[in-house]
Amino acid sequence: MDQSNQQKVGQISGAEIIMRCLHEEKVKFVFGYPGGAVLHIYDALFKQKDFKHILVRHEQAAVHAADAFSRATGEVGVALVTSGPGATNAVTGIATAYMDSIPMVVISGQVPTAAIGMDAFQEVDMVGVTRPCVKHNFLIKDVRDIAMTMKKAFYIAASGRPGPVVVDIPKDITAEFAEYNYPKSVEMRSYTPVIKGHSGQIKKAVKILLDAKRPMIYSGGGLVLGDASNELVKLARTLGYPVTNTLMGLGGYPATDKQNLGMLGMHGTYEANNAMQECDVLLAVGARFDDRVIGNPEHFLSVPRTIIHIDVDPSSISKRVKVDVPIVGHVQSVLSEMNELLASESKKPDASALKSWWARIDDWRTKKSLSYDDSSTSIIKPQYVIEKLWEVTKGDAYVTSDVGQHQMWAAQYYKFDKPRRWINSGGLGTMGVGLPYAMGCQLADPKAQVACVTGEGSIQMNIQELSTCKQFHLPIKVILLNNRYLGMVRQWQEFFYENRYSESYMDSLPDFVKLAESYGHVGMDIEKPADVEGALKEAFAMKDRFVFMNFLTDQKENVFPMIPNGKGLSEMILGSDPNKDDAANEIEG
Amino acid sequence: MKHIISLLMENEAGALSRVAGLFSARGYNIESLTVAPTEDATLSRMTIVTSGSDDVIEQIIKQLNKLVDVVKVLDLNDGRHIERELMLVKVKATGALRDEMKRISDIFRGRIIDVADGSYTIELTGSGSKLDAFLEALDKTVILETVRTGASGIGRGDRILKV
Numbered sequence: 180m181d182q183s184n185q186q187k188v189g190q191i192s193g194a195e196i197i198m199r200c201l202h203e204e205k206v207k208f209v210f211g212y213p214g215g216a217v218l219h220i221y222d223a224l225f226k227q228k229d230f231k232h233i234l235v236r237h238e239q240a241a242v243h244a245a246d247a248f249s250r251a252t253g254e255v256g257v258a259l260v261t262s263g264p265g266a267t268n269a270v271t272g273i274a275t276a277y278m279d280s281i282p283m284v285v286i287s288g289q290v291p292t293a294a295i296g297m298d299a300f301q302e303v304d305m306v307g308v309t310r311p312c313v314k315h316n317f318l319i320k321d322v323r324d325i326a327m328t329m330k331k332a333f334y335i336a337a338s339g340r341p342g343p344v345v346v347d348i349p350k351d352i353t354a355e356f357a358e359y360n361y362p363k364s365v366e367m368r369s370y371t372p373v374i375k376g377h378s379g380q381i382k383k384a385v386k387i388l389l390d391a392k393r394p395m396i397y398s399g400g401g402l403v404l405g406d407a408s409n410e411l412v413k414l415a416r417t418l419g420y421p422v423t424n425t426l427m428g429l430g431g432y433p434a435t436d437k438q439n440l441g442m443l444g445m446h447g448t449y450e451a452n453n454a455m456q457e458c459d460v461l462l463a464v465g466a467r468f469d470d471r472v473i474g475n476p477e478h479f480l481s482v483p484r485t486i487i488h489i490d491v492d493p494s495s496i497s498k499r500v501k502v503d504v505p506i507v508g509h510v511q512s513v514l515s516e517m518n519e520l521l522a523s524e525s526k527k528p529d530a531s532a533l534k535s536w537w538a539r540i541d542d543w544r545t546k547k548s549l550s551y552d553d554s555s556t557s558i559i560k561p562q563y564v565i566e567k568l569w570e571v572t573k574g575d576a577y578v579t580s581d582v583g584q585h586q587m588w589a590a591q592y593y594k595f596d597k598p599r600r601w602i603n604s605g606g607l608g609t610m611g612v613g614l615p616y617a618m619g620c621q622l623a624d625p626k627a628q629v630a631c632v633t634g635e636g637s638i639q640m641n642i643q644e645l646s647t648c649k650q651f652h653l654p655i656k657v658i659l660l661n662n663r664y665l666g667m668v669r670q671w672q673e674f675f676y677e678n679r680y681s682e683s684y685m686d687s688l689p690d691f692v693k694l695a696e697s698y699g700h701v702g703m704d705i706e707k708p709a710d711v712e713g714a715l716k717e718a719f720a721m722k723d724r725f726v727f728m729n730f731l732t733d734q735k736e737n738v739f740p741m742i743p744n745g746k747g748l749s750e751m752i753l754g755s756d757p758n759k760d761d762a763a764n765e766i767e768g
Numbered sequence: 769m770k771h772i773i774s775l776l777m778e779n780e781a782g783a784l785s786r787v788a789g790l791f792s793a794r795g796y797n798i799e800s801l802t803v804a805p806t807e808d809a810t811l812s813r814m815t816i817v818t819s820g821s822d823d824v825i826e827q828i829i830k831q832l833n834k835l836v837d838v839v840k841v842l843d844l845n846d847g848r849h850i851e852r853e854l855m856l857v858k859v860k861a862t863g864a865l866r867d868e869m870k871r872i873s874d875i876f877r878g879r880i881i882d883v884a885d886g887s888y889t890i891e892l893t894g895s896g897s898k899l900d901a902f903l904e905a906l907d908k909t910v911i912l913e914t915v916r917t918g919a920s921g922i923g924r925g926d927r928i929l930k931v
């Protein structure tokens with residue numbers, strides 16, 4: 180019989196083993212919420228001082244905050260939830276992290292081993308529920324397996340293409356005893372991520388790049404996750420080639436650099452999208468040609484170009500677009516190798532071809548596709564708020580966003596010069612991430628300016644976290660672009676459903692200033708363009724206060740440029756187009 | 769095109785559901801899937817029969833390799849291989865049919881493994897298409913029940929899938 184429920188000399192409980200593992204992994208914060216199945220763990224947590232527990236107000240927010248902590252620092256985020264409803268509440272957060280490849284370990288309590296499968300109180304098959312949205316998951320069945328499983332969980336989460344790992348632990352196992360030995364390293368015959376790229380392929384890529392007439396560099400979230408920003412900057416500057424970043428890749432290449440053409444994709448700039456379409460050589464780095472980025476793949480492939488694709492995940496290569504030179508490897512390692520090759524290469528890029536290519540790009544730039552009508556003195560334009568936010572924070576804030584029009588405006592008008600500063604849900608597009616994301620960033624960098632750009636729809640999806648922000652003194656600034664609409668939904672209804680605004684008006688909004696005040700925060704209403712800058716300065720001057728800024732913005736404003744669904748990169752509708760709304764209808768019809 | 773994919777994976781609880789889940793989540797076809805432990809008790813071997821364009825098969829292989837528990841994946845169609853499936857068929861065997869069923873079974877090298885008053889149970893192994901051909905050779909009305917294992921596959925000669 181198993182004697183593991185009687186403590187012997189040298190043994191500690193499963194719950195204590197978990198604490199030791201977290202200590203070993205140098206975890207600084209655990210975001211969580213207690214409940215029956217994790218009571219032993221919370222008791223062990225009470226007795227330790229290695230990390231701080233952040234008590235959120237909803238498990239979804241715990242996972243989002245852990246996810247943002249990881250996005251901001253590159254470390255593995257950790258969340259802890261109870262079984263059943265605690266676990267299912269965490270699922271949206273896990274799926275969000277999975278879609279953006281964020282390394283995270285989520286520990287969920289489970290009913291006692293003997294009760295599994297009995298429809299016990301607060302039982303849910305967490306391993307089954309999360310299987311499609313985790314990199315991997317574990318159900319621990321023996322107290323002696325905890326340490327090894329935790330080691331594997333952290334290793335799997337952070338290596339290769341990162342992602343969330345769930346560790347589900349039945350309650351009885353956290354009370355049983357075992358000796359504690361944390362493995363120094365793990366080796367798994369079934370899991371061996373590639374780091375170095377194939378040197379023959381890298382040589383070939385450099386040669387193709389140097390032969391290019393109309394080159395383009397396109398980088399995504401993989402560049403940021405792989406901490407390869409410096410390597411990309413070096414490469415792009417050596418070659419003098421234009422660069423565009425995806426929504427997930429913003430900050431990977433400095434936005435204020437003259438070689439940066441801005442974001443590409445559905446709401447990308449005219450110059451970035453056209454250069455993507457017309458280039459003859461495309462270097463894709465840690466990006467995956469997804470539907471919101473290249474639009475219709477057939478349209479994209481209707482012109483010939485040579486594509487080089489660097490990615491740590493072989494399954495991302497040639498998934499939507501067939502590539503010519505695949506390079507599987509860690510982006511940082513591959514780019515460094517390319518830089519070394521370029522340094523020893525006597526051949527230089529074709530200067531005259533490059534000159535005419537840049538002339539063409541500069542011509543596209545004269546379209547000023549991000550211009551907007553800022554003539555009104557009575558109605559605040561949302562774009563203007565973001566421009567001022569950038570100025571007031573000197574471009575150095577962590578900016579988190581929710582999902583909707585405000586997200587696109589934040590991405591378009593805040594010029595990110597550093598990676599890991601733009602924190603948003605690109606893949607899953609989860610409304611409600613903004614505030615918990617800001618919490619994760621502020622805890623990661625307590626002195627930094629943290630702005631949460633949000634909409635009145637999104638902020639209400641995790642508004643309860645105002646309480647957590649109070650408890651932990653997080654001086655976040657909420658920038659609510661309040662258009663009284665689920666604006667992105669309204670925009671599509673305007674374009675594609677003849678203005679039938681079905682359920683997209685946000686009625687019965689709370690008084691956000693009073694709401695913020697009731698949680699002990701500062702609230703501000705800003706209603707005039709002339710007040711925007713002053714209010715932002717005032718708010719950011721309150722370095723130790725959480726400020727909720729409610730900007731009443733133009734209800735009718737839409738996000739431009741826009742590539743309608745199913746259209747190609749060069750088939751954008753621009754904001755300056757006088758028939759932009761009809762244009763959208765025509766395209767859909 | 770039809771492909772037979774062989775894979776070795778850690779013999780862990782839930783391993784099968786990871787593979788099955790991958791196929792359903794990404795909308796890949798599964799014609800059949802068989803799994804059993806190998807001579808090394810820590811490993812399971814799976815044979816999946818699927819179909820799709822070359823691009824889809826390439827993605828399937830990559831996605832399977834991406835599963836953390838999967839140790840090795842081999843597309844048997846990349847080389848010479850053998851495919852075998854076992855089928856049990858219960859057929860009507862009354863009057864003249866008794867001889868008739870025995871004769872067809874012999875032609876296909878089947879074995880009658882159970883004899884009852886009104887029926888025979890025939891055991892047959894071979895490639896999927898041979899088993900199909902056997903069923904086609906029978907009059908539909910004589911077939912009482914069939915059960916097939918799904919294909920197992922192995923490379924010819926020194927093509928070996930092992931850790």
Ligand SMILES: Cc1ncc(C[n+]2csc(CCOP(=O)(O)OP(=O)(O)O)c2C)c(N)n1
Pocket residue numbers: 581582583584585586608609610611633634635636637638660662664665666667668
């Ligand atoms: C959880 C969730 N539900 C629904 C959606 C669909 N959706 C995308 S944008 C949007 C509107 C967001 O409204 P708001 O937060 O006010 O932002 P705005 O677009 O007005 O800036 C909706 C409902 C989503 N992305 N996430």
Ligand SMILES: [Mg+2]
Pocket residue numbers: 583634635636660661662663664665666
């Ligand atoms: Mg809104």
